Amino acid sequence: MNDIPADLHYTTKHEWLRRLPNGQVEIGISDYAQNALGDLVFVEVPEIGRRLRAGEACAVVESVKAASDVYSPISGTVVAGNAELASHPELVNLEPYTAGWLMRMEIDAPEPTLLDADAYAKHLAIQVR
Amino acid sequence: MAFIPHTSDDITAMLQVIGVQSIANLFDEIPSELLVGPLALPAALSEMEVGRLMADRAACDGRYLNFIGAGAYEHYIPAAVWAIATRGEFYSAYTPYQAEASQGTLQVIYEYQSMLCALTGMEVSNASLYDGASALAEACLMAVRANRASESRRVLMPRTVNPTYIKVSHAIAGNQGITFESVDFDRTEGRTLLQSLHRYQGEDFTAIVLQQPNFFGNLEEVDELTDWAHQNNILVIAVVNPISLALLSAPNLWGLSGVAKRGADIVCGEGQPLGVPLASGGPYFGFMATRMQYVRQMPGRVVGRTVDTDGRAGFSLTLQAREQHIRRSKATSNICTNQGLNVTAATIYMSLMGAQGIERVAVASMRNTDNLVAALTSIKGVRPAFAGHKFHEAVLLLDRPVAPVLAKLAGRGILGGLDLAEHYPELGNALLACATEVKTNNDIETYANALADVLSQRS
Amino acid sequence: MSELPVHPGLELREALIFSLSRPGRAASTLFPLHADAVQITEQVLAQIPMHLRRRIAPVLPEVSELQTVRHFTRLSQMNFSIDTQVYPLGSCTMKYNPKACNTYAMLPEFMARHPLGPETQGFMSCMFELQEMLKEITGMRGVSLTPMAGAQGEFAGVAMIRAYHRSRGDLSRIEILVPQAAHGTNPATASMCGCSVKEIECDANGDVDLGALQAAVGPNTAGIMLTNPSTLGVFERKIVQVARIVHEAGGLLYYDGANLNAILGKVRPGDMGFDVVHMNLHKTFATPHGGGGPGSGAVGVGARLLPFLPIPLVGCEGSRYRWMSERDLPHSIGRLSGFMGNAGVNLRAYIYMRMLGRDGMVRVAEFATLNANYMMKRLTAAGFEAAYPNRRASHEFIISLRRENSLFQITAMDVAKRLLDYGFHAPTTYFPLLVPECLLIEPTETETKQDLDRFCDAMIAIREEMQQAPEKLLTAPHTMPVRRLDDVRAARELDLAWKPVG
Structure with a gap:
């Protein structure tokens, strides 16, 4: 069963987004995505200061059998990358929604519509079928 | 029948199991208008006849x-090199995808990578590329991926680099929008002068190629050229002759004492001098080595040492997620088969010679x-x-x-x-x-x- | 105390060559300069400015000749190979590599021939005749032997397609179509040529979906890359329609020769409507795979692409053979190798083709197909599921283990590893990606019925084990030098080179 926390927003490409109290957002990949990739062996996060458009490839998650791009759910500027992942990529497998976050961003354009937890669960149900 | 072992009893029994009358029936899904008649090809020769033919052709080439x-x-080339490399177990094996049944080839490649790192001074080496010329083309493509400070896709290419390597780099890397800026050489010394780079000061270049010794056989002042490049955020691609590395400074130390305190970033070249015969130009092998920080931008296969389920050391292909069969259109290169047998020969050569x-x-x-x-x-x-x-x-x-x-x-x-x-x-x-x-x-x-x-x- | 690794009997384990090394040991009969070596070295080094000299010698092994011979011979024994095992690796055409091809390609005159020397006619005539034979086999107008592997042949092919469109000022054609089941090199090649990739679906019978194709082609279409028979092990029956659709849309057709063995002498890519083809001489024409190369990926083209062939080619004027270069083909896509590609591999292919001759070519396709269909029948009769049971197999076929996977939790990987214990190299697993838990099996024409039967019997025995003793599969292999390897550790804790201690 896939873990889909109710307080997060999702994309159809399996990224999640969390609003932080300071107005920034935190971004990672969903439990479903980490499970589909298998044991991660390498994670590359974007450098601080990089400006991203919504839908732009910005990070890479790599397992022994797959390497996948992560796309930014929103437009904005990267303010932090999860440095822990360089030596511990398995954090994304173990705690995809907490310690396995990929990056934090400052939003500079109005947010596009993202999926809520229910909508993402439905999206997964269709995809898995 | 040449290389076909079937007896007529075998054929009859097999057709019966399949449930068809004749072998021709097995092709009945092919639109009949596409089937061709006999091709205009020579008739078969026996091994003895082909041996005579080839001996005559070889005699015609003579020795110079x-x-x-x-x-x-x-x-x-020591006699042991090809006596071992052409053993059927090396010669007729495939790429080591089934690691447990390919430990021989995998360990050879790991030892090769280790020796290449020792020669070049770099941290990681791949399992080889096709030849020196195409290795340089791949190095230019790799530099574009590795140098994130540069957006120009422009490479400084001194004219002292092997002119065929330059042509091959154009043919292979040109399709991806990479352009080359030709740098002239000094007529008296036959090498690239630091002054000739000053006009590019402050411009955005992805990489510079430095061949040592250069195509004329002359020694470039690699330290000052490397240092200049790094001060300008330009990666250094070293093209080296592996035999020369016994005497000439290893590329990881080029320019290290300069302001930027950094050696060459990507090292590549032609591996042929390491035990591979001239043989009309191939098969040879290209080598490539780099810093650990760029390992995921490096094209080609890589072997790693790991452990099996019993905790015993063993070898397998690793970092495969960069490669074409997984990453498809986003792969670092389309290369799959490289020059494994020549690498085997080179590894034996380097072991024998030390x-x-x-x-x-x-x-x-x-x-x-x-x-x-x-x-x-x-x-x-x-x-x-x-x-x-x-x-x-x-x-x-x-x-x-x-x-x-x-x-x-x-x-x-x-x-x-x-x-x-x-x-x-x-x-x-x-x-x-x-x-x-x-x-x-x-x-x-x-x-x-x-x-x-x-x-x-x-x- | 013994420091050296012990090798009891025939147990296959071998320490790294670096651990055999001892300071001062050397195979010195192999070195030049016996007399005065020290003095000459000093004199020569004095000519190199100090700052350009190597300061610390590289750490390479210091071993005797016997140690080296024994080490690498023992390593060779830790490999499966065609010479020692049946090797039914789908899409790789692991047929016998005749010894004569190696022996006669390594005649001393051929070995010593410098690529920039005179156009000596012995070698040149072999290359010219090889070009001509490949033209005839593929139904093409011109052939270049310079690509050094299948992937470089693909690159040359797509680069020529791009050059063709460019030469007509048709700059918008940068989209390459590939069927879903295509080999990963196809999309990777398209990217290397600066093209984008569009995937086309296949229908339930493994043919390209013509509706999807029609919808996908347009003014941006540069071409389509196809393998026929496809990677699904079946002949693409609608190939003539596919060619018409793509040509009418202004695109060209690229033939990936990975599966040429299936139709050698039977059907020609040129007659199917292809404009450009690459051949894997290391598959169809029996040159060795060498543990991962060298291969050779000759390309053939129809009339429209002739001006763009990669150089050099071998031309013939009167009775004299000569290199054709930039001057002869000013619109060529250029050079892909330092000299003329993998000349020695081409020479082996030439020798093989001369031994096959006209009739032998057709028999390759016939018996490769006979062997594959026979095995498919035997395995499906024993309960295995063929991916396309209503189709003829080409020279290869796909078994899907999805049923076994849901019944016994056994994967294609488990079966592959268990086959090693039975003394067979595994078929290709997990390719094509379309078919779940698949084994792509290609026996080739050079295997006997008796060996095919042994392989089928092993598969049937493994099927029994799935039910009776599944742990034998889950923990396989048991008889190899190592058990299953930890790929995750290999990639997380990269150990890519031995380093001296300290």
């Missing part, structure tokens, strides 16, 4: 006393080339083209066009070198010649006498 280098060098043996080969080649240059330049009408330091190859200037002279020498069974008229017309009647360790004083004298004789005739 060779003084051409220019990227393919005639070194002595650092000491390779150093002796380098020293003997340098000494013979010195002797060759001395013998040839003592002939009236021959002088050295450049004043700089060199490794085991040199450019000589003749008093008349080179091609007819070479043709006359070839008529006497001597390959006198490479005519540079096509690639460097501005040098005049320039000849690139090389004498590796396999040449004797007698060979050099034979060449010198023949050249003196040819030049004594009126051109």
